[in-house]
Amino acid sequence: MTAERNTAELTALLAEQKRVEHALRSSEARLAGIISLAADAIISVNGQGRITLFNSGAEQIFGYSAQEILGQPLELLLPERFRGGHPGHLEGFGRGPVVSRRMAERQPIFGLRKNGEEFPAEAAISHMEVEGERVLTAILRDVSLQKQVEAEHRFLARAGETLSSSLDAERTLASMARLTVESLADWCVVYVSEGAHVRRLEVAHQQPGQRELATALREFRIDMGQPFLAREVLVRREPLLLPVVTPEALESMAQGGEHLSLLRRLGPRSLMGVPLLSGEQLLGALVFISTRPGHSYGPVDVEFALGLARLASLAMENARLYQAAQRAAKVRDEVLGIVAHDLRSPLNSISLWTQVVERQIQKLGSADLQTRSQEALGSIASACRRMSRLIQDLLDVARLEAGRLSLNVSPQTPASLLREALDSAGPEATGFQLHLEAPEEASPVLADRDRLLQVFSNLLGNALKFTPAGGEIRVGARMEGEQVLFYVRDTGPGIPAESLAHIFDRFWQANRTDRRGAGLGLSIAKGIVEAHGGRLQVESEPGRGSTFSFTVPTVPRAKPR
Numbered sequence: 001m002t003a004e005r006n007t008a009e010l011t012a013l014l015a016e017q018k019r020v021e022h023a024l025r026s027s028e029a030r031l032a033g034i035i036s037l038a039a040d041a042i043i044s045v046n047g048q049g050r051i052t053l054f055n056s057g058a059e060q061i062f063g064y065s066a067q068e069i070l071g072q073p074l075e076l077l078l079p080e081r082f083r084g085g086h087p088g089h090l091e092g093f094g095r096g097p098v099v100s101r102r103m104a105e106r107q108p109i110f111g112l113r114k115n116g117e118e119f120p121a122e123a124a125i126s127h128m129e130v131e132g133e134r135v136l137t138a139i140l141r142d143v144s145l146q147k148q149v150e151a152e153h154r155f156l157a158r159a160g161e162t163l164s165s166s167l168d169a170e171r172t173l174a175s176m177a178r179l180t181v182e183s184l185a186d187w188c189v190v191y192v193s194e195g196a197h198v199r200r201l202e203v204a205h206q207q208p209g210q211r212e213l214a215t216a217l218r219e220f221r222i223d224m225g226q227p228f229l230a231r232e233v234l235v236r237r238e239p240l241l242l243p244v245v246t247p248e249a250l251e252s253m254a255q256g257g258e259h260l261s262l263l264r265r266l267g268p269r270s271l272m273g274v275p276l277l278s279g280e281q282l283l284g285a286l287v288f289i290s291t292r293p294g295h296s297y298g299p300v301d302v303e304f305a306l307g308l309a310r311l312a313s314l315a316m317e318n319a320r321l322y323q324a325a326q327r328a329a330k331v332r333d334e335v336l337g338i339v340a341h342d343l344r345s346p347l348n349s350i351s352l353w354t355q356v357v358e359r360q361i362q363k364l365g366s367a368d369l370q371t372r373s374q375e376a377l378g379s380i381a382s383a384c385r386r387m388s389r390l391i392q393d394l395l396d397v398a399r400l401e402a403g404r405l406s407l408n409v410s411p412q413t414p415a416s417l418l419r420e421a422l423d424s425a426g427p428e429a430t431g432f433q434l435h436l437e438a439p440e441e442a443s444p445v446l447a448d449r450d451r452l453l454q455v456f457s458n459l460l461g462n463a464l465k466f467t468p469a470g471g472e473i474r475v476g477a478r479m480e481g482e483q484v485l486f487y488v489r490d491t492g493p494g495i496p497a498e499s500l501a502h503i504f505d506r507f508w509q510a511n512r513t514d515r516r517g518a519g520l521g522l523s524i525a526k527g528i529v530e531a532h533g534g535r536l537q538v539e540s541e542p543g544r545g546s547t548f549s550f551t552v553p554t555v556p557r558a559k560p561r
Helices: 002-037 056-062 086-095 144-164 169-180 208-219 231-236 247-252 257-266 299-364 367-402 414-423 449-466 521-531
Strands: 041-045 051-054 100-102 109-112 118-130 133-142 187-194 197-205 240-242 270-278 281-290 410-412 433-437 445-447 472-480 483-490 536-540 546-553
Touching (some): 041 056, 056 109, 056 133, 169 187, 208 257, 231 270, 299 367, 414 449, 414 472, 414 483, 445 449, 449 472, 449 546, 521 536, 521 546
Antiparallel strands (some): 041 133, 109 118, 187 197, 187 281, 472 483, 483 546
């Protein structure tokens, strides 16, 4: 019985051992499958620092086959500058209490591919003891693409700042070219299209010893009938990519022996070019050149360069539009000045002779003739005043648009401003109920008195124009923090809601059938108030009148000593 029992127990133990071995083999197979399929590099080294595991992910990242690398020291996968202290770091980690940790906590880590190319990486490392031997395993991820995208975003942000920093298109493009040679290229050549001709605007580089070469390339005359670096880009208006610049390709880009000699001194190994386009208009081209051994531009780089070209084209178009607007503004100002002078001269003559005729009629004419003449001469004088105001309004609009409205500011008391504004209303205010609401305790404002009275004249003129006879018009002021708020409130018909958004637009009138004015008064008033650092606004409801109000900063208080 004992022998049978022992046999049964031994059989059970053997069966259990086989089951465990099978489970172990299955587990190892699954682990091997996971390791093999992992996209990250999984690398193990033994106690001597020799590689014992190198999965397919590692083969893809480093460019070595497992057969080539197994048994080799781990330092083979590291750039030269990291190899010296690496074995000591591994040994220290293997003996320490921490079983696993992320690498690159103190400084970035880099790997070295078989072709000599370095790449940034993220990694985690662990250690364990297998059959009495310390084994270290690292899981490493190539983050080249991630770092490249981050760098491209930073570069585009800087390029955007550079391109928007000036409205001088050529200076901006030259600055952008110098920026590109910090990261995207070793050389950047900017071509600008000028009708049927092309000019090299900038040849940027980062090599101090190549300044003479850059100058020679920039000044070399371009013949559009012969090949050169950007000709295909400019003619076809499409990107050009040469991952590898062969001697034959270099010769095909040369405009003669002298030019070929310059290109050989340049030594391009890879290049790409992209057009600068604004709609259908060709503005120029950008050519990026790499002279680094082993570096090659690819489709991803071209897409990035196209994005940069779009930014540059937009900046060039903005600069062109700005310069065109400046030229138009200058012409407009000159025309306005001439028109104002040419209109004022006859108006002054008409006004002067009207006064002369008026005096002569008073001396010599009959009472009936004097009455009729006074009416006619009054109409002439009124028309002259309106024309003079219109000319002044046009000049003020031009000054406001150009930011050249000059202010002669000094402390002004709100009460005196309001009283003078009402006094200036003149006969036109007859038949209206005018109310002055001016608190004497309001702080003085820092303002150009004549310009603020011009604002009141426009606001009061509107109120008198649209308020029915007998209606109320209130003119007042009150303190609002460090500002004084002035207002003109009427009991007129009010302003429709759809008109409020346009009320301060130049040449705009709520009532298109009313041509008593050119629609400039409120626009000018707004510009004058804003030039003082204040704000003009309106509140109105149809049938309930309108309130125009504006703020003006008070005189700054003296700081206590």
